[in-house]
Amino acid sequence: MVRMAKPNFIELPGCEPIQIIFEDRSVIAIDKPRGWMLVPDSWRKTNWNLQTAIDSSIRADDFWARSRNLRYLRHVHRLDADTSGVMLFAKSEGAMRAMGERFESRRMEKTYLAVIEGVPKEKEWTCELPIGPDPKNFGKMRVDYSEEGKEAETHFRVLTSNERFTLIEASPLTGRTHQIRLHLAESGSPIMCDEIYGRVEKGFRLGLRAVRLAYQDTFTRRPVNIIAPADEFLREFNFKLTPELQSAKWVRRAFVPKEKGQGEKPPLPINKDSSREVLADGHRPRPNKN
Numbered sequence: 001m002v003r004m005a006k007p008n009f010i011e012l013p014g015c016e017p018i019q020i021i022f023e024d025r026s027v028i029a030i031d032k033p034r035g036w037m038l039v040p041d042s043w044r045k046t047n048w049n050l051q052t053a054i055d056s057s058i059r060a061d062d063f064w065a066r067s068r069n070l071r072y073l074r075h076v077h078r079l080d081a082d083t084s085g086v087m088l089f090a091k092s093e094g095a096m097r098a099m100g101e102r103f104e105s106r107r108m109e110k111t112y113l114a115v116i117e118g119v120p121k122e123k124e125w126t127c128e129l130p131i132g133p134d135p136k137n138f139g140k141m142r143v144d145y146s147e148e149g150k151e152a153e154t155h156f157r158v159l160t161s162n163e164r165f166t167l168i169e170a171s172p173l174t175g176r177t178h179q180i181r182l183h184l185a186e187s188g189s190p191i192m193c194d195e196i197y198g199r200v201e202k203g204f205r206l207g208l209r210a211v212r213l214a215y216q217d218t219f220t221r222r223p224v225n226i227i228a229p230a231d232e233f234l235r236e237f238n239f240k241l242t243p244e245l246q247s248a249k250w251v252r253r254a255f256v257p258k259e260k261g262q263g264e265k266p267p268l269p270i271n272k273d274s275s276r277e278v279l280a281d282g283h284r285p286r287p288n289k290n
Contacts, residue, residue: 006067012053021086022226026095028073029213029226032087034205038078051075054089077103077175085112085210085228098218103175109214112170112180113159113230115207115237116189119166124157127183131176140196141178143186152176154183160244165192165207165237180208192237209233 009017010030022029036050054073058065065073076088076099090096102108131152132144143149153173160167166189170180181197184190190198192207213226 007064010054010057010064011062012057014047021228022224024217024224026091026218027076027099028089028091030087030089031228032079032084032210034082034084037081038075038087048081076100079210080178080181080206080208082206083112083208083210084233086213086226087210088213088226095218099215102215102218106173107215109212110172110175110210111212111214112172113209113211113233114168114170114180114184115165115192116168116184117165117192118189119161120156120158120168120187120189122156122158124155125187126153126155127187128153129183129186131179131182133177141176141182143182150174150176152179152183154180156184156187160239160242162238162240165239167234167237167239205236207237 007017008020010020011017016033018033019031020028021031032050035048036053037048038050051074058070058073070091072092073089074093074096076090076096079085079087088099090099099108129143129152130145130149131141132146132149134140134142151174155171155173157169157171158166159169168184168189170184172179178196181191181194185194185197192198193200193204194206194208209228209230211228211230213224215224216222217224
């Protein structure tokens, strides 16, 4: 029996090959390009439904899938259409359940790079504004303190700035729709070229990229650290590849597995009378170092 060499990309009709940046017996992680959507089945007619395109390619027995003997590949989570970067797919229903449970139980570390215009007031902060759908604008989210709003938490850290933009590391603990985009907008620093929560400028695209997923492998119990390259994204916004950025501080962070349930939190407090202080705008103040 001749074993076929597996290509390190997914080849779909009408587009550039999609890079595979990590693979093991359970999952495949790709570097999702901008433009591809992960949408509900009711929207399957769109030509840019990534899941539908992958399903069709597997049924057609295309070489990238045939070389892996793939019959199943399902996205475990979603990225917005205009957000690029690490996207995780499960190779079986069992892997889908296991990886999905990691996202649900908050045992999946997620890191994004976001570009904003100007410089934020803080170098590091946490936003805990609850999020819910905007009933007046389909596809848009809003801050929602009602019972329908869901708790959301994102940690932000400034990495560097140039003459116009600031590069921010965003680490969402929860996984609400448009969470990073809304939390940055509510912080007074909307993501560059965000047509929903900011403004669009000709010559730029949405300044948001998923650069890291980290978790503990279900079977081997070993830490997994999946990194998407960021060089091209940084160049888009004229960030120089300084030695500090080249060392990729988001890459160097060690993954520390959490016990099941460790990431779970009590309901979000929204006033200072609560046991955990949160400001009225939803931001948690940094500890006083004095």
